[in-house]
Amino acid sequence: MALGFKLLKKDSGSSARLGCVTTPHGEINTPIFMPVGTQATVKTMTPASLREINAEIILSNTYHLYLRPGHELVKRMGGLHEFMGWDRPILTDSGGFQVFSHSQLRKITEEGVRFQSHLDGSYHFLTPESATQIQEALGADIIMCFDECAAYPSTYDYFKQSMEMTLRWAKRCKETKTREDQALFGIIQGGMHRDLRERCAAELLEIGFDGYAIGGLSVGETKNLMYEVTEYTAAIMPEDRPRYLMGVGTPEDLVECVNLGIDMFDCVLPTRNARTGTLFTSFGKINIKNAKFAEDKGPIDPECGCYACRNFSRAYLRHLYHSGEILSMMLNTMHNLHYYLDLMRNIRQSIKDDRFVQFRNDFYAKREVNNV
């Protein structure tokens, strides 16, 4: 078995759960946040600095690595772990979402997706089979089914047909998979429709996967709708497998979705926002660009113990940002990821102590007195 999952504890006041996932490259403790390292690097972070903030698993990307430098090259270089110098677990996204979000020209058929590279405009064809083979060549611990992430809003009929095709694709991914040391996750689609989500989940379960993900959220729907879909979808996902909510989210989203029973998250928000000056703190987010920080000697977040907060002032970080210095992005990224991982660590501890509900209340209470 490529992947083990132990459900360690269930919170008594919510659907939050504490778990542990075992992979060939070590264990990960859930609920967990996975920093995004699209091009075989979490932008600005060395593997050493990722270790320093206790990143347990990172996400990388099939679409990008297939286009550059090529999955075969990565395989010849010893696989993704060796290539990028990261010996802890890795999850690769299948490329379904990127084809949806990057490519101007794309044509989706039953066979697969024909699309144009965002790098050089060259034409490519990804199928459930090739996406799976590419992910086997890359060699991540957890790989994802190739799915269609339907645009929101779409008609019920489109969501239905898209979900049904994603199911057929999921079956093809599983049939293509050969490696025993990789886990394969199925992705539940179905837009914002409960009956479609439930059917998709049920049929994926029948095919059987090592874990299950919710895809197609955070694509423009309201927060309440996203939570609603997550709630009824998480409720029918098997208890004895990891539940992964793809592409989510803000700190609030993490707290809310842990509350609804999600175990794994990934999101570009902490890393991307860091590069453009938006920093997450225990009292809400701040924009380090703001003029009001020009002579602020305090740290980003007085409650944070990250390298940036231990050593530098808001004034200095603002200066670095406005000067376009590389260190600005490094320190900001370090801080935001530290914040996210620390948040998840505190969430885990609160579930362990059976006080997640209290934790959630405190989390919001702190934001209300946001007086930066």
Added chain:
RNA sequence: GUGAGUGUAGCACAAUGGUAGUGCACCAGAUUGUGGAUCUGGCCGCUGUGGGUUCGAGUCCCAUCACUCACC
């Protein structure tokens, strides 16, 4: 010293004699399975100065100051 040219927002530049604009910078937002990307707002003017012509001048005329280039 002589000749020519240029003076417009913090900077780089637009604007038939008819409501002074654009980009960058600056000030703020947005950002959810990553393009250091992108998007959305906002602020900024005695058009070097002083006269004149005109219903009306950034624009035409005169003077003056500053800068640039060329030639002594």
